[in-house]
Amino acid sequence: MDKSQGRISRPDAGPTAEIVTASGHRGLQIEELLIFEQGVPGRSGVDLPEPPKVKDRLNGMRRQGGIGLPGLSEPQVMRHFTRLSQKNYAIDSGLYPLGSCTMKHNPRLNEKMARLPGLADIHPLQPVKTVQGALALMHQLAHWLKTLTGMPAVALTPGAGAHGEFCGMIAIRAALDARGQQARRRVLVPESAHGTNPATAASLGFEVDSIPADARGRVDVAAFKAKLGPDVAALMLTNPNTCGLFEPDIVEIAQALHDAGGYFYCDGANFNAIAGRVRPADLGIDAMHINLHKTFSTPHGGGGPGSGPVVFSEALAPYVPLPYVVHGKDGFRLVETRESGAEPFGRLKTFHGQMGMFVRALTYMLSHGSDGIRQASEDAVLNANYLLARLKDVMTPAFEGPCMHECLFDDRFLKDSGVSTLDFAKALIDEGFHPMTMYFPLVVHGALLVEPTESETKAALDEFVASLRSLAARAKAGEAAAFHAAPRLTPRRRLDETRAARQPVLRWKPSGTSRQAAE
Amino acid sequence: MRYLPHTEADRRAMLQAIGAASVDELYRDVPASARRKDPVDLPPHQGELAVERELMALASQNRPAGSMASFVGAGAYRHHVPASVDHLIQRGEFLTSYTPYQPEVAQGTLQMLFEFQTQVALISGMEVANASMYDGATSAAEAVLMANRVTRRKKALLSGGLHPHYRETVETYGRWGGFDIKSAAPDPAGTEDLAALIDGETSCVVVQNPSVFGQIRDLSALAAAAQKAGALLVVVVTEVVSLGLLKPPGAMGCDIFVGEGQSIGNALNFGGPYVGLFATREKYVRQMPGRLAGETVDVDGRRGWVLTLSTREQHIRREKATSNICTNAGLCALSFCIHLSLLGEDGFTQLAQLNHARAAQLAEKLGTIKGVTVLNDSFFNEFTLKLPKPAGPVVDRLVDKGVLAGVPGSRLWPDRPELADHLIVAATETNTDADMDLYARALAEVL
Numbered sequence: 001m002d003k004s005q006g007r008i009s010r011p012d013a014g015p016t017a018e019i020v021t022a023s024g025h026r027g028l029q030i031e032e033l034l035i036f037e038q039g040v041p042g043r044s045g046v047d048l049p050e051p052p053k054v055k056d057r058l059n060g061m062r063r064q065g066g067i068g069l070p071g072l073s074e075p076q077v078m079r080h081f082t083r084l085s086q087k088n089y090a091i092d093s094g095l096y097p098l099g100s101c102t103m104k105h106n107p108r109l110n111e112k113m114a115r116l117p118g119l120a121d122i123h124p125l126q127p128v129k130t131v132q133g134a135l136a137l138m139h140q141l142a143h144w145l146k147t148l149t150g151m152p153a154v155a156l157t158p159g160a161g162a163h164g165e166f167c168g169m170i171a172i173r174a175a176l177d178a179r180g181q182q183a184r185r186r187v188l189v190p191e192s193a194h195g196t197n198p199a200t201a202a203s204l205g206f207e208v209d210s211i212p213a214d215a216r217g218r219v220d221v222a223a224f225k226a227k228l229g230p231d232v233a234a235l236m237l238t239n240p241n242t243c244g245l246f247e248p249d250i251v252e253i254a255q256a257l258h259d260a261g262g263y264f265y266c267d268g269a270n271f272n273a274i275a276g277r278v279r280p281a282d283l284g285i286d287a288m289h290i291n292l293h294k295t296f297s298t299p300h301g302g303g304g305p306g307s308g309p310v311v312f313s314e315a316l317a318p319y320v321p322l323p324y325v326v327h328g329k330d331g332f333r334l335v336e337t338r339e340s341g342a343e344p345f346g347r348l349k350t351f352h353g354q355m356g357m358f359v360r361a362l363t364y365m366l367s368h369g370s371d372g373i374r375q376a377s378e379d380a381v382l383n384a385n386y387l388l389a390r391l392k393d394v395m396t397p398a399f400e401g402p403c404m405h406e407c408l409f410d411d412r413f414l415k416d417s418g419v420s421t422l423d424f425a426k427a428l429i430d431e432g433f434h435p436m437t438m439y440f441p442l443v444v445h446g447a448l449l450v451e452p453t454e455s456e457t458k459a460a461l462d463e464f465v466a467s468l469r470s471l472a473a474r475a476k477a478g479e480a481a482a483f484h485a486a487p488r489l490t491p492r493r494r495l496d497e498t499r500a501a502r503q504p505v506l507r508w509k510p511s512g513t514s515r516q517a518a519e
Numbered sequence: 520m521r522y523l524p525h526t527e528a529d530r531r532a533m534l535q536a537i538g539a540a541s542v543d544e545l546y547r548d549v550p551a552s553a554r555r556k557d558p559v560d561l562p563p564h565q566g567e568l569a570v571e572r573e574l575m576a577l578a579s580q581n582r583p584a585g586s587m588a589s590f591v592g593a594g595a596y597r598h599h600v601p602a603s604v605d606h607l608i609q610r611g612e613f614l615t616s617y618t619p620y621q622p623e624v625a626q627g628t629l630q631m632l633f634e635f636q637t638q639v640a641l642i643s644g645m646e647v648a649n650a651s652m653y654d655g656a657t658s659a660a661e662a663v664l665m666a667n668r669v670t671r672r673k674k675a676l677l678s679g680g681l682h683p684h685y686r687e688t689v690e691t692y693g694r695w696g697g698f699d700i701k702s703a704a705p706d707p708a709g710t711e712d713l714a715a716l717i718d719g720e721t722s723c724v725v726v727q728n729p730s731v732f733g734q735i736r737d738l739s740a741l742a743a744a745a746q747k748a749g750a751l752l753v754v755v756v757t758e759v760v761s762l763g764l765l766k767p768p769g770a771m772g773c774d775i776f777v778g779e780g781q782s783i784g785n786a787l788n789f790g791g792p793y794v795g796l797f798a799t800r801e802k803y804v805r806q807m808p809g810r811l812a813g814e815t816v817d818v819d820g821r822r823g824w825v826l827t828l829s830t831r832e833q834h835i836r837r838e839k840a841t842s843n844i845c846t847n848a849g850l851c852a853l854s855f856c857i858h859l860s861l862l863g864e865d866g867f868t869q870l871a872q873l874n875h876a877r878a879a880q881l882a883e884k885l886g887t888i889k890g891v892t893v894l895n896d897s898f899f900n901e902f903t904l905k906l907p908k909p910a911g912p913v914v915d916r917l918v919d920k921g922v923l924a925g926v927p928g929s930r931l932w933p934d935r936p937e938l939a940d941h942l943i944v945a946a947t948e949t950n951t952d953a954d955m956d957l958y959a960r961a962l963a964e965v966l
Contacts, residue, residue, distance in 0.1 A: 035634055035860050045861030046601060048948065051872040054879035059735045059897030061766045068641045071863035078603055081857055084627035085612035092611025098620075105522055106615050109567050115605070118578025123591040124790030125926045126584065127918055133580025134789050147561055159653035159791070160846040162833070170695045199833035199843035205697045208838040246548035277546060282553040301850030302628035303618035303810065305653070305792035321691070337933045346691030350594055350656035350684050350779065351790025359574070366573055369564030372520045378542045379523055379530075385545055386533040402537070402545045426623070435621055440834075457524040458533060490623040492823040500815035500827040504804065506647050507637040
């Protein structure tokens with residue numbers, strides 16, 4: 001999901017790195033040129049047979065001239081991407097407390113299962129009698145998702161969380177159209193929402209109306225009720241919300257919304273806090289996407305691919321998009337066109353969804369089981385509360401009381417220190433941790449959103465706490481300059497985002513400036 | 520539970536530090552009516568061995584394309600992926616990292632994305648590419664949205680050679696997102712006159728090359744006609760290996776290139792995850808959807824990479840964003856990038872030649888079977904047959920002979936009975952002479 005860390009910054013000049021080497025490499029930190037700067041013509045990392053001589057059927061449309069791709073051998077490619085990988089922080093390397101992103105352990109059994117030829121080497125358009133196991137797997141995943149949420153229907157096809165929002169909000173529009181209520185165009189979105197929520201609503205022609213948070217970090221119920229009216233189509237609410245808090249009035253909110261004729265879309269980004277303990281159906285939700293890459297551990301992969309199935313209430317179930325799987329007396333069928341009794345709103349994607357992610361998520365579910373999923377949620381909540389308890393005397397919690405799976409701080413503890421949230425996060429990098437989510441949610445000043453997940457040991461959390469406490473003390477002690485210079489121990493120090501945006505260089509060019517800058 | 524590290528003693532100690540008697544206290548904000556005392560009604564946790572057995576049982580009910588002579592294409596293609604690709608993408612530093620929001624600890628992902636963007640721009644002949652989209656069809660839909668923004672118009676014209684799933688996806692975005700679509704009728708012969716359908720309201724013309732039927736067209740005149748009318752030309756390529764041999768969209772006046780990148784580096788995966796490609800002209804870059812990696816320098820003046828131009832994106836712009844997208848197909852883009860790095864100029868070109876040659880051989884073989892006609896006057900690695908009977912049952916019967924014969928017209932156009940005897944057939948470097956002989960023999964037998 002999105003992290004609103006996108007505010008761009010231009011670093012102040014700091015002291016340069018002291019150690020100079022002839023190679024430019026620094027121990028295990030190896031400088032690596034672009035593939036385009038390493039390739040030579042005539043070299044390749046594959047051996048292909050000579051193409052048989054045939055009469056060309058290209059209609060005179062053969063490419064003229066070269067493409068410009070570099071030629072590299074297999075060992076060069078291995079080394080290049082291995083070196084690149086070593087410049088990344090990852091869950092496998094350490095605690096990755098990026099709030100709202102749920103950087104939990106990615107089990108390798110999931111990867112192994114996704115690569116079984118019977119699951120990876122099947123074509124989406126093979127005759128359905130040759131893919132009964134794949135359809136059974138989708139059906140089984142749907143069963144788990146429906147049971148965990150208590151919802152009667154699920155759309156598996158959305159390609160990511162934001163695509164799931166798009167799916168859910170289209171279903172709501174379809175339902176409103178069916179009721180002849182096209183005039184309902186206003187969608188209520190809390191100020192604390194992920195940016196995708198208002199963007200999704202706007203992309204479907206809805207008018208976005210912000211609702212404020214109260215002093216507890218929850219929806220201001222009175223303000224919400226005052227916004228209800230005959231033009232309200234839906235509420236888009238994240239629960240647990242982006243402050244890491246459960247909305248205690250959610251049942252009342254749902255009731256008031258339904259009484260006013262609106263639908264309840266829940267952003268399920270934080271389902272990992274409650275899976276196995278709370279069923280969204282019991283909260284009055286009409287549609288909710290589930291990020292398989294968060295709650296069910298499919299790998300984040302440097303930013304994707306995601307997968308965002310959407311569960312639907314009875315009211316929205318008829319609108320599940322194409323294609324979908326049904327089980328009948330002749331086995332499983334893939335429904336690819338409209339059939340009687342259903343009102344699918346259309347197709348969202350080229351094929352049937354992120355099958356590779358379905359395999360991984362189901363593997364996670366079968367491994368954890370009903371008991372393990374519940375335990376994982378509880379441990380995630382326990383870990384976040386433990387951090388909150390251990391840090392609340394030196395950092396400033398944004399709100400009172402326990403949190404769910406992530407704890408939120410504001411920047412009051414940095415007041416007058418000359419250290420910003422950004423500086424604090426960058427200093428954490430030198431401590432060997434990935435920073436928390438910064439400046440999100442927007443309702444909290446200088447927000448620091450910390451989500452440890454259930455994967456961490458108490459010892460790892462204690463180590464993290466020790467670093468944060470030390471940094472908080474150093475900020476207080478007036479060491480602002482050290483924070484401004486951080487990080488200092490990374491392959492690159494703070495990068496000039498302003499320059500990147502003002503003079504965009506988005507690709508390598510033979511005549512480009514890339515090489516000079518490198519030297 | 521092997522993934523959960525806490526002992527009961529850990530949990531007690533942590534609860535004590537928190538000052539809570541039980542974990543239930545931490546859930547006290549959940550309304551009483553929604554609190555569940557017991558686990559939901561699903562099976563309990565299992566060890567690796569048991570889970571593996573269960574998944575393998577499901578997998579064994581499928582017939583992998585590689586276990587048969589497979590000629591299925593129409594938007595997803597079975598190619599050989601070098602072993603090193605899958606090895607590299609499983610490095611934890613790639614697999615288990617997130618979106619590179621903290622560039623100092625994500626230079627690996629960012630540099631890779633910069634290389635990926637460059638590769639996509641090079642093979643498509645376009646000026647600038649983004650860091651990938653969900654897949655080809657969503658990429659096409661986003662291209663139409665972008666064309667609508669650029670031209671301030673709201674009507675897309677779709678070619679009859681466009682893959683019907685792409686058309687249906689664009690239609691979903693149009694129907695619910697508020698733009699109009701005019702779709703030309705399916706065009707197996709590749710003779711439609713799209714230029715004649717462009718009017719002053721048209722924001723873009725979306726055309727696939729090679730078409731879903733396999734036909735190759737020079738789109739230069741169409742591009743000129745579109746641009747003369749103030750519209751953009753969107754070119755869709757579902758088989759990107761073709762770009763190793765064919766004149767690229769950028770050389771034909773294309774304004775937005777959209778591709779399905781699965782063919783390079785990615786398995787069939789029963790339809791996903793795949794990797795949508797998206798490229799355009801430099802002048803439109805600020806109207807582009809999706810993530811972009813850009814070059815910059817760090818505070819010491821060393822070259823590095825960051826995500827850039829994010830003021831287009833939803834986490835900054837919220838309801839004014841160019842798109843609600845907040846992921847790319849990172850790991851699939853990495854597979855693409857590694858595979859194309861291995862191929863290089865020579866390998867990519869040769870792979871394309873090999874695909875074309877295989878398809879030409881197959882068309883030759885199948886075209887001589889009595890009653891079978893190859894409809895194409897041109898093709899890359901995929902062509903359309905007209906059979907003397909409906910293709911669906913023929914495909915089903917060929918399964919029993921060990922052949923995945925292609926995609927019958929009835930599967931893609933169930934509402935078009937006139938296409939029921941059409942069969943879309945793809946050949947790649949993975950098909951052997953024996954596969955092709957088997958196909959020709961078996962097809963002759965069932966007809």
